[in-house]
Amino acid sequence: MNEKKTTPPLMFPGQDKKDFYLSTGTGHYSHLMSSFSNFVIGLVIAISMGGFFIARLLHLIFTSTSVDASSQSAYWLLIIATLVLSAAALAGGVLAAVSSSSQRAKVNREEVRDEVLIKCSRYQAIVGLVNVILTSVLLALEIAAIIILSASTSGAVITPSFWWIILLAVSVLASIGYLIISLGHIKAVKNGREYYLAKKVEPISMVESIVIGIGSGAKNLGVGLFNFIMLFIKAFINLFVALYKLIVKVAIAVAKFAKKFTMTFIKGTYRTKLSYFFMGLGHALMGRPVKTILYLILEAGYWLFMFLPQGGFYWLSKFDNLGDQASKIVYECSIIGMPINICPVEDQIEVTVFMDNSMLITLFAVATILLTVAFFALYWISIRGVVKAEETYVEALKKHESTDEGTTNSATQEKPKFKSPLPTFKNEVNELLNSRFHLTTLSIPAITITVFTLVPLVFMILLAFTNFNQQNGPPNTLFTWVGLQTFAQLFTSVGGSSFSKAFGDILGWTFIWAFFATFSNYILGLILAMMINRKGIKLKKMWRTIFVITIAVPQFVTLLLMSQLLYKYGPLNETLLRLGWISEYIDFLTVPLNAKIAVILVNVWVGVPYTMLITSGILMNIPDDLYESARIDGAGRFTQFVKITMPYMLFVTGPYLITQFIGNINNFNVIFFLTGGGPSANLPGVEYGKTDILVTWLYRLTVGGAQQEYAIGSALGIFIFLISAFITLSLYAKTSAATQEGDFA
């Protein structure tokens, strides 16, 4: 006999004896349990196929009038065959269960009992395999019937049924599962037997194994759920704590800065003090006029801007109530050139002159404020620059003066000239390309970000505190600050607003959609990647390219195409109708529930190739020796998947999943192009649809629809941001990729 195995197969650190038994089924009673489960599965298959075959039979008998004889007999044959098969599956399961329990009673010796168990499982496996083959054949025949029928235009001979196909497909899957379990069974018994023979370990009782199984499962589920909820609660608490700390930090920083600002002035030299009023003047007094000139130009520009008639102060003055009068009527004379005071009454015409535009006021006031902040920063930098330069300058000056005495050139009675240690302007420009290169490179991005992202964002955020909508908007009317009223309108039903109802509806659907979209794509993409990645599959590149082509086609094209495919009177419906799968047109996109399902399914079509590509890359990177050592330890393929592939994938793609989830929350394209937001919810006063997610509703509220609820749109946008930020920050910290970089074993 070869060397006995003394290490248990697949014993992971921390796994105790009882878990181990359950995972490999060494305990005879757990084997009994698996037999029982096999039996149940066989039963399900038998009932489903048997039952529906009977239904089919009845349908055939009572509805077909003139049926082609040969095809009908073929169908009869198949019906009988599958009925027999289901019975066999059933029998196999019963046999296994019964024999294992009866054998246990009769036989004491463990190996013989195991041999019997293995034999029974073998029968089960064969039955399962045959089951798989026959159900697949039936499915293929059904599909063939459809194809044949769709090409002919005469009435259907045997009408295939949509539900029938679904059930067949389920039966195929169940049979496959059945087969796999039977096989795994045998495997487990063999492994376990070797192990406990070597170790002479006590098997545990049946009750114990059941209790432990249920208990540990429940415990894992409970702990997992609890951790998940605590994650969010902790993130929430952390958020408030962080906010509090931030406020304290800011307050302290502001106080400290104020102190520094005043102290620098008080303690500064004349150069410094002058620089407080004329930016950068100190530099000129130290021999660097160019810098001063540049700073002074900036200062002049700023103050010019602020004092211009339509400049900074003008906008700031109007900022408090966003305008006093939107427009006024003036009278002009229709007779050209004649002043109004001598114009006859009948020649006077009313002209509307537009005055205050609330939106422009907000916009330019924001721009002014940001500009002032930027200018102040520059101002402070200039002062600090002067102070620092002064230190070295004064230092060098002192040195020059002190060493200068006694070194007067006797020949020319001249004092050597003082050389300033400060870098010249030319030097400073060079510095910009070297140690200060980041200033140069970031200057353009900083400007574009500020103008095109920061200012608009601050503007939009402020809009959420106004009542800007169609009724209160330029150019004819003003809007003004309303504090938190807009938020209240959106989130609650204060004042009879129905926005909150729409909001609640849409929020719920957004999360459901994001969840299903993300996970369906991920899992299906992973399965697809695993299939293509299998060792025996050739032409891997070709398969991948086929799927890549579907995402290379621009998304809006495919989505618009899908919306046409699912049109109520479109080709898909028509084909289904003619095949007899449905009896009337399905409303894919105009019934809310159908539209929701359709959107998720179309998203699968659009997104699975992406996830397939990404998971492919990662799958190929899993080191093979992990699988090798698992195989040596005796792990089956399914165990390998659960214990190696899945954890590795989740580890590496954790951040990706989070990004996808957030991306789906904001996935405008799929929803918009497919349903436009979906069938209208018909809520008076609020325009929204049943497949609208937060972003599409935002679009509808502001640009796309008839209402122009900019204030509410802004509040909604802020909310979307908060959600995205919250989820990202709380989940990102938890995923392993962020915390245990290399700790994955």
Add this chain to the structure above:
Amino acid sequence: MNAKVETKPTKIVGNVLGFKNQKTVKRATNIAVYIILAVLSIIWLAPIVWLILDSLRIESTGRVSYFIPQQFGFDNYIQLFTDPRIPYLQWFLNTFIVAIFTSLISTIIVLLTSYTFSRLRFKGRQGMMKLLMILGMFPGFMAMIAIYFILKGIGLLPSGSEQVPISNYLISLILVNSSGAAMGYLVSKGYFDTISKSIDEAAEIDGANKAQIFFKIILPLSKPILIFTALTSFMGPWGDYIFVATITRQRTDAWTIARGLYNMLNGQGMVAEYYTMFAAGAVLISIPITLLFIWMQKYYVSGVTGGAVKG
């Protein structure tokens, strides 16, 4: 009894089922997988095939309820270029201009930003990176409404019923599309991070300043990521609907391809007449984009993932 440990799971399967040759089992599974892959490929490619078929349909121009056309012809393609209501060529030109300039500006901005964050160290570096990340979490659409108002306010876009030249719209689109470029610095930064710093140090010893290092040394080394960034930002405007819809509103000759094609289906009373032309237009635009995408895949691998795989 045999206590030898089985090393191949398929061997056990083979033994169980009485197959002495485990290869048969493996081959059977492989065949099953091939079948599934074939079915899935058909499902995935079918809509595209249908699109092409519909673009060649000439017996009717609206939506029909069958898949395969009865008459084939190229009329739709010809009509794309001759129908006065569909300035397809103009749309193509618009989109092309916007895409080229966006690509140019975005690439410059992104490369500068990601290089700065990757290589240079300065006060506020972490703060700025976090700020950019947070800014990126705002729905882009929100900023766009504001940008639309800003552009109206400075007169680039019309605020009343007056007409402005098309170039105004194009400039607005270029600005809108490239404004957020810096926030996408993460991928490029990752690539720069993998370039060994000893190259920088060697150059510094030789007396180069940081600007020279960037332009003369790092940039030539970054061809993959450069092309990747340029291509991705080039392909963006082709598929962008929402920005265009907000900025160009009803000005038909300033639209881009995406907006125009969308209108062919969803505009008032358009679909009955223009559905097949939509198909033709979609096919025409998909071909170059698909080719670009496939070409870009090569650089995606070497630019995004290749640099990170170290031995």
